[in-house]
Amino acid sequence: xxxxxxxxxxxxxxxxxxxxxxxxxxxxxxxxxxxxxxxxxxxxxxxxxxxxxxxxxxxxxxxxxxxxxxxxxxxxxxxxxxxxxxxxxxxxxxxxxxxxxxxxxxxxxxxxxxxxxxxxxxxxxxxxxxxxxxxxxxxxxxxxxxxxxxxxxxxxxxxxxxxxxxxxxxxxxxxxxxxxxxxxxxxxxxxxxxxxxxxxxxxxxxxxxxxxxxxxxxxxxxxxxxxxxxxxxxxxxxxxxxxxxxxxxxxxxxxxxxxxxxxxxxxxxxxxxxxxxxxxxxxxxxxxxxxxxxxxxxxxxxxxxxxxxxxxxxx
Amino acid sequence: xxxxxxxxxxxxxxxxxxxxxxxxxxxxxxxxxxxxxxxxxxxxxxxxxxxxxxxxxxxxxxxxxxxxxxxxxxxxxxxxxxxxxxxxxxxxxxxxxxxxxxxxxxxxxxxxxxxxxxxxxxxxxxxxxxxxxxxxxxxxxxxxxxxxxxxxxxxxxxxxxxxxxxxxxxxxxxxxxxxxxxxxxxxxxxxxxxxxxxxxxxxxxxxxxxxxxxxxxxxxxxxxxxxxxxxxxxxxxxxxxxxxxxxxxxxxxxxxxxxxxxxxxxxxxxxxxxxxxxxxxxxxxxxxxxxx
Numbered sequence: 001x002x003x004x005x006x007x008x009x010x011x012x013x014x015x016x017x018x019x020x021x022x023x024x025x026x027x028x029x030x031x032x033x034x035x036x037x038x039x040x041x042x043x044x045x046x047x048x049x050x051x052x053x054x055x056x057x058x059x060x061x062x063x064x065x066x067x068x069x070x071x072x073x074x075x076x077x078x079x080x081x082x083x084x085x086x087x088x089x090x091x092x093x094x095x096x097x098x099x100x101x102x103x104x105x106x107x108x109x110x111x112x113x114x115x116x117x118x119x120x121x122x123x124x125x126x127x128x129x130x131x132x133x134x135x136x137x138x139x140x141x142x143x144x145x146x147x148x149x150x151x152x153x154x155x156x157x158x159x160x161x162x163x164x165x166x167x168x169x170x171x172x173x174x175x176x177x178x179x180x181x182x183x184x185x186x187x188x189x190x191x192x193x194x195x196x197x198x199x200x201x202x203x204x205x206x207x208x209x210x211x212x213x214x215x216x217x218x219x220x221x222x223x224x225x226x227x228x229x230x231x232x233x234x235x236x237x238x239x240x241x242x243x244x245x246x247x248x249x250x251x252x253x254x255x256x257x258x259x260x261x262x263x264x265x266x267x268x269x270x271x272x273x274x275x276x277x278x279x280x281x282x283x284x285x286x287x288x289x290x291x292x293x294x295x296x297x298x299x300x301x302x303x304x305x306x307x308x309x310x311x312x313x314x315x
Numbered sequence: 316x317x318x319x320x321x322x323x324x325x326x327x328x329x330x331x332x333x334x335x336x337x338x339x340x341x342x343x344x345x346x347x348x349x350x351x352x353x354x355x356x357x358x359x360x361x362x363x364x365x366x367x368x369x370x371x372x373x374x375x376x377x378x379x380x381x382x383x384x385x386x387x388x389x390x391x392x393x394x395x396x397x398x399x400x401x402x403x404x405x406x407x408x409x410x411x412x413x414x415x416x417x418x419x420x421x422x423x424x425x426x427x428x429x430x431x432x433x434x435x436x437x438x439x440x441x442x443x444x445x446x447x448x449x450x451x452x453x454x455x456x457x458x459x460x461x462x463x464x465x466x467x468x469x470x471x472x473x474x475x476x477x478x479x480x481x482x483x484x485x486x487x488x489x490x491x492x493x494x495x496x497x498x499x500x501x502x503x504x505x506x507x508x509x510x511x512x513x514x515x516x517x518x519x520x521x522x523x524x525x526x527x528x529x530x531x532x533x534x535x536x537x538x539x540x541x542x543x544x545x546x547x548x549x550x551x552x553x554x555x556x557x558x559x560x561x562x563x564x565x566x567x568x569x570x571x572x573x574x575x576x577x578x579x580x581x582x583x584x585x586x587x588x589x590x591x592x593x594x595x596x597x598x599x600x601x602x603x604x605x606x607x
């Protein structure tokens with residue numbers, strides 16, 4: 001098992017290398033003198049010279065890349081021109097906020113998506129199935145920033161039940177923290193619930209047609225036992241791996257949700273950085289998101305092997 | 316020459332595949348409904364300049380944030396512009412962004428996938444590695460980063476979305492080519508001495524198109540949401556030009572005073588996206604040979 005994880009980690013290296021080249025190349029897309037663009041509003045000659053020196057802009061591009069990636073590997077993602085803080089420090093400060101949002105969103109997605117998928121599969125081709133499919137299609141098609149705005153309008157502006165924006169740390173005031181996060185988490189989890197519902201339904205349908213399920217029914221087991229103990233356990237395998245993959249998606253999806261609900265997380269960090277022309281922060285966030293995404297891919301692969309006895313035996 | 320004719324998938328087969336797919340599409344009511352929605356918005360977008368609606372850029376200080384009425388069916392915005400008119404003209408930005416960014420993704424992704432799958436070896440290794448790396452980057456984050464560095468504009472948003480969606484098409488095409496390239500008619504074409512380009516374009520490409528068409532239709536839906544997202548963030552269509560995403564961006568500041576500003580643009584995005592999703596699902600069912 002460790003050899004397998006090691007092999008997968010090694011395979012991630014070229015992927016990360018290519019992503020780092022892409023993220024580095026982004027600077028080269030900036031029109032005009034990249035140092036002026038990187039400096040934002042700042043025109044202090046000393047700062048410009050410092051940046052030119054720091055990014056080795058007088059050296060050939062290949063050297064520039066190696067200096068940059070060398071610094072990144074040492075944890076130096078650069079300095080935010082806006083706050084003068086190291087980029088890594090900023091990212092680590094904002095990440096827990098987004099992780100809380102993503103975890104709650106995943107919770108919503110799981111408690112809605114999986115039961116809906118099971119019920120739709122069991123009640124295939126009935127009105128319940130059609131309704132579940134319609135709701136899933138709606139969930140996949142609705143832009144989540146619009147859903148967020150509509151919920152703010154209904155739940156916060158009209159009903160006054162929940163705050164429309166803001167953030168409170170879970171460790172400072174748990175109740176207020178949950179109150180501010182419920183709506184954003186629902187909005188973020190909504191599309192995922194639809195995806196999970198569709199996959200659970202199709203996975204359950206495949207399992208429900210298997211011979212051993214017919215045998216279980218023939219033995220006289222109750223429907224509930226057949227569905228939950230026999231079918232769902234086997235249908236769960238692709239769903240677990242999908243959930244790990246979707247968690248990576250959530251980190252990216254948080255960008256818009258955090259913007260609408262003014263949550264000071266990872267997503268808001270990149271958007272603010274874009275508008276402040278704080279390019280080192282943009283690069284840092286993209287790199288970290290890709291890293292998180294690759295890690296979640298790895299988790300999905302490992303879970304797949306762990307949960308699948310046939311794959312486990314093959315290792 | 317005769318040899319080629321015998322190994323080429325007969326044209327009549329392809330035609331009958333097409334008509335069978337069309338018959339199945341016609342029987343699929345939800346796919347037709349999707350097509351109807353898309354045609355409706357496309358016609359609106361094309362006919363926008365000749366429709367009897369006010370200028371979408373014309374402001375009126377006497378009609379600021381007016382609720383829907385006979386004069387302004389969907390109300391007015393924060394500087395008195397007619398929302399219906401901006402919605403109709405905004406359809407142009409959304410649909411254009413959806414179609415052009417997918418055209419960029421297909422235009423770059425399919426040739427790379429074709430070459431990777433057909434030639435294999437190191438070409439395949441290099442293209443596949445780069446594709447995997449890009450697939451490891453979340454779509455919206457890549458689009459935001461590209462749009463940020465390219466500069467905010469609708470064209471740059473389309474380029475950013477197109478490039479971010481491109482890896483999906485490389486992977487899909489490559490996979491399809493791998494399964495098609497060992498078919499008898501491809502072997503036959505090779506044995507009569509046809510060049511690689513000829514084989515790829517005339518024998519392989521037409522046979523890998525169905526799943527690409529399905530994916531392209533579904534990706535238009537994703538691209539429309541992505542354009543609206545970028546415009547919502549201020550990285551797409553720039554003011555005062557209308558786009559559904561940028562309308563929502565302004566509307567979120569006036570939720571309690573003028574909720575209608577937020578309702579319509581979002582509903583339009585939702586409808587168009589559901590249209591492309593329904594059509595894409597219908598095309599998938601119609602073009603799937605297993606369901607023939």
